[in-house]
Structures are given as C-alpha cells and as structure tokens.
Amino acid sequence: MRLILKPGTTMRKIGVHLSISGGLYKAVEKAAQLKIQALQIFLKNSNRWEAKPYSEDDISIFHKAKETVKDIVIFAHAGYLINLAGIGDVKKKSLVALADELQRAEQLHIDYLVLHPGSHGARGLEQGIDSVAENLVEVLTRTKKVKILLETTAGQGSSIGHRFEHIRSIMDKASCSARLGVCLDTCHVFAAGYDISRKESYADVFSEFNAIIGLKKLKLIHVNDSKKECGSMVDRHEHIGRGCIGNEGFRLLLNDSKLASIPLVLETPKFNDDEADKMNLKALRRLMIP
Numbered sequence: 001m002r003l004i005l006k007p008g009t010t011m012r013k014i015g016v017h018l019s020i021s022g023g024l025y026k027a028v029e030k031a032a033q034l035k036i037q038a039l040q041i042f043l044k045n046s047n048r049w050e051a052k053p054y055s056e057d058d059i060s061i062f063h064k065a066k067e068t069v070k071d072i073v074i075f076a077h078a079g080y081l082i083n084l085a086g087i088g089d090v091k092k093k094s095l096v097a098l099a100d101e102l103q104r105a106e107q108l109h110i111d112y113l114v115l116h117p118g119s120h121g122a123r124g125l126e127q128g129i130d131s132v133a134e135n136l137v138e139v140l141t142r143t144k145k146v147k148i149l150l151e152t153t154a155g156q157g158s159s160i161g162h163r164f165e166h167i168r169s170i171m172d173k174a175s176c177s178a179r180l181g182v183c184l185d186t187c188h189v190f191a192a193g194y195d196i197s198r199k200e201s202y203a204d205v206f207s208e209f210n211a212i213i214g215l216k217k218l219k220l221i222h223v224n225d226s227k228k229e230c231g232s233m234v235d236r237h238e239h240i241g242r243g244c245i246g247n248e249g250f251r252l253l254l255n256d257s258k259l260a261s262i263p264l265v266l267e268t269p270k271f272n273d274d275e276a277d278k279m280n281l282k283a284l285r286r287l288m289i290p
Helices: 024-034 056-067 088-107 125-140 164-173 186-191 199-212 246-254 275-287
Strands: 014-017 038-042 073-077 112-115 147-151 180-185 218-223 264-266
Touching: 014 024, 014 275, 024 038, 024 056, 024 275, 038 264, 073 088, 088 112, 088 125, 112 218, 125 164, 147 164, 147 218, 164 180, 164 199, 180 186, 186 218, 186 246, 199 246, 218 246, 246 275, 264 275
Parallel strands: 014 038, 014 264, 038 073, 073 112, 112 147, 147 180, 180 218, 218 264
Antiparallel strands: none
C-alpha cells in the first residue's frame, strides 16, 4: 500500500472520548460545545460488571440530544472487566456483561462497540484466541445489529491483539465475522512494535495492516501519543506530540488519504475539565494540511 498525502483532509471526523457522568446526554452536549464530529462513550461504569437498565427518559433524552448535533458519529466502548478469553466465573460474567452492552448500544442506536479482545492468562495465545472467537459468536447471536470493533492492544501481560495476526485469526475463526471490525489505537500499536512515527515505517505498518486484516475492516482510530518507546509493550497514553510517536507520526496519519473516512477519537489524559481535550484537538487540527 502506497502512502498518499493530499489536501482535503480538513473534513475528517475528529473527536474525543467523553464522560457520561450526570447522564448519557451530557457527553453529547459536551461534544456540541467542543464542536467535534466524533464521540466515544462508555455505556455504564467501565469498572463494574452490572448497572441498572436505562429508563425510557434516559434513552429519550439521549436521542433528543443527538438530534441537536449534526454530522456526529458516536461509538461506544465496552467495560474494562470484560474478558472473552477468560474462564470460569470471569467468562460467565463477561458474556452477560457484553450482551448487556450490545443491547444498550442498540437502545441508543449506536452502531459500533469497541472491545479489548481479552487476556489469555497462562492458557496460551492460541487457546485464548479460540475462546475469544467462540464467545463472540455466542454473544452476537443474542443481539441484532451492533458491530464489535476489536481494539489493537499494546501487548502487556497476556493480552491478545498486539499483533495484527491475532485479530485476523479471531475473525477467521468466528462465524460472525461480518459483525466484526477493528479499532486501531496509535499508542497501542506503537508500543506493540509497529513504528508509525516515521514516514518510511508508517507506510509499512499500514501496508501490513491492509495485507493481514484489510483497511475495509478499520472503522475507528484512537489517536493517542505514547509515553513509552516503540516495542515497549507498555500502554501509557500521552498528549499529542508530547510522546514517542511525536508530531510527525500524527501528521502522516491525519493527511493519509486512504484513511480519510475513518473517524479519529482522542483518549488522551484529562485535566481541568475539557482543557486537555481542547489542547489535543488543536494539536491534531494544526497538523492537517489545509
């Protein structure tokens, strides 16, 4: 795949992961204030297995808020406890929790749910991948529309998804592959050893992604700089341009015409309410070719 940079990228959908504290609709209102075109939210507390069901008012107010923000695309991110490569009680809770999150996404008319593939523990990578594929099929049969985006990981511990081959294997083994896509996280892939910080290696990374997974499966990009060096396998997000990926890597990404239709969402550190988000949005927009 040849990297092509050209004008016209200013229409890219760029956004932020925002809090739902105080109500789901609050994130949409904040998105309007920030004038962003993409939004990611959790559907409940991300560190708890269960949450009370949405009320009719919760759903109605969220939909009304969405109607006031034109041309915004909204993604959901699954809770951190879910592990489809888990066993025993963890597996049971993960299946219930993921099915619940898919149902919540359907209620909110959100098309995509981002999911970390999971951690295989001491069972081994292949067995972990098999479990993820099997459990994805079981959960997706319980719901109708929402697609799951498997997120690339940094490779910490026994996590699955830090090589493109892991995600390809999950898709190949899951009979529901039509409802699976990919969310690429820039910090994660960089930490996993894919060097997107330089023009020469950036082109190679996305050529490899296209050959193994296919760009048509890429539906979302998390844009985060990395506190740690390439290949560290340490997941530590940093503000745009202030980490080891640096401005050049994000300049390449933002002006890559082959990725122009893929929404970008920040998951960078927060401070002073939305001050950090404004800072990082400005940093990204400054890197785009006008």
